Amino acid sequence: MKDTIESYVTPDGRTIGGVLMEMKNITLRFGGVTAIKDISFDIREGEIRAIIGPNGAGKSSMLNVISGFYHPQEGEVWFRGDRRPPMKPYQVAQQGIARTFQNIALFEGMTVLDNVMTGRLTHMRAGMLAQALWKGRAEAEETENREKVEKIIDFLEIQSIRKTPVGRLPYGLKKRVELARALAAEPMLLLLDEPMAGMNVEEKEDMSRFVLDVNDEFGTTIALIEHDMGVVMDLSDRVVVMDYGKKIGDGTPDDVRNNQAVIDAYLGVSHD
């Protein structure tokens, strides 16, 4: 039903808009392995879209297609109403798509503050000369962006570790810093690859709250991969279910929970 209407209001009062990103018949192969088989789905503006599935289902590969690391052999990627030509990851980032990784990918040699500041690089345009002399644009830009970054640091409650080198942080905080860096870009679409993996219950609750707050306060569209079904059911508006590279379900959390193919995949019914 919801796929055909232009926009709707969720039970908790958020407005979900039209289609922001659409994947059409994506097929991705690595040599003989087909990681994604002819999958189509869309992501609407303002929604939290979950991608779930057993290990090796192709979820991360799908995010990598969206962010330009992998180029599918078949299919089309549509973003904001236009078909997207094959792009490099940095070009995708410049279009307003930010992400975090399943295995944290922070800049270990830099402080938390510098890591989050790198998230604003797509907004920084001072030329080499201005930077060399630290005049004009360069200085103003640094202060402007620092203000934005401090807001995000406050928002994610990492003020106290601002000047700590990232390498020294525990795992859970690193995940949070990585989210901060992605948020700093003020993305239109935020991709989160297992943001809660390896966290304890308390950390998961914090992270869930942040994901919801980001979506609510900044109106950021979020696509996330998550294994914890409880979290997925709580957070997401709609869920795509993948198994062995194929899409086996797509709909609201309730739809998906009652879908026989999904239940089979999770209970490990043999594929024949």
Place this chain on the structure above:
Amino acid sequence: MFYREAGDFSTTYSEDSQTFPIKFDRVRYYVVLAVAFLVVPFIVNDYWLNAVLLPFLIYAIAAIGLNILTGYCGQVSLGTGGFMAVGAYACYKFMTGMDIYLMGADGEWVRYALPPINIFFSVILAGFVTAFVGLLFGLPSLRIKGFYLAVATLAAQFFLVWLFNKWSWTYNYSASGQINAPTRGVLGYEVTGPTAEPWAAYLFCLIFVVVLAWIARNLTRGSMGRRWMAIRDMDIAAEIIGVNPLGAKLSAFGVSSFFVGVSGALFFAVYLGAVEVGEAFGIQKSFLVLFMIIIGGLGSIFGSFAGAAFMVLLPVLLKNILVGTLGWPTDLAAHIEFIIVGALIVIFLIAEPHGLAQLWRIAKEKLRLWPFPY
């Protein structure tokens, strides 16, 4: 005791991102500058100038340059000597009046002789020429990384030395194959050639060092520096936040080579005066500058100075103590120098990749809390 951060809060973000956020550091920095500009020129003599000050200042520029490329952007280069040679030879051509050949309307080559350019501008132009050459040799860095890139820059090193041996235009067809710096001055004061005044040569180099160090600091504290460090720490993550790897790497090669080129130009024109390329700018120079940044500290402007000072002072000290005071033979002292440097490189690489600069920071942190460490 006096090194205090307490009560010294930054109240604005621009204050927080300045070079020396702590007042004591700022004051010390101005004192060092004042002594360097107002005291040293009056007491400098030929020995100090040639044994310590000039090499220190000139190597510091090269070390900052290599540190930008290797320490900040993570691209290892063994071509520093070759790029210094480019700076030296370009400076020589500019200061002696370059003859260039352009194709005329009738398809014939026409020779144009540029007038000799003032030494100050010759050095800067030499930096730009080297930056351009550095960009060319930086192109492969998009495809090859780490060890393989190091080998490619090593090839550049040998190629460039070979080029300046073979291409007689670069040394104005001199019979010896050497280049000699003619006497040149700035505002009437000679800074190159055999009759140059020590204080003038010193000040000339000092100005380049101070301005270039300030520029390097500015470039590394803003968005450019973060692009470089992002590429260094994790190139995949750098791409995902919107850093174009080619742009970041090439800008590091270009800026780095500019610094190295200026250093080479000064090394030739002001310090040595006469240069045979293989001798002055051979592979050992590449390693020397690399050792400076490893010992001084990768990714630190201050470390570049510390490393240059260390590598310049060590042989002078050893010579004075071992040869001068203890009467050991010179070659033994030289061997001991190799052993010390070699051991230090290994120690720093394993135990403290951020070099002397980090040791200094740790010492300051201790000092800041002293006498109450908790």
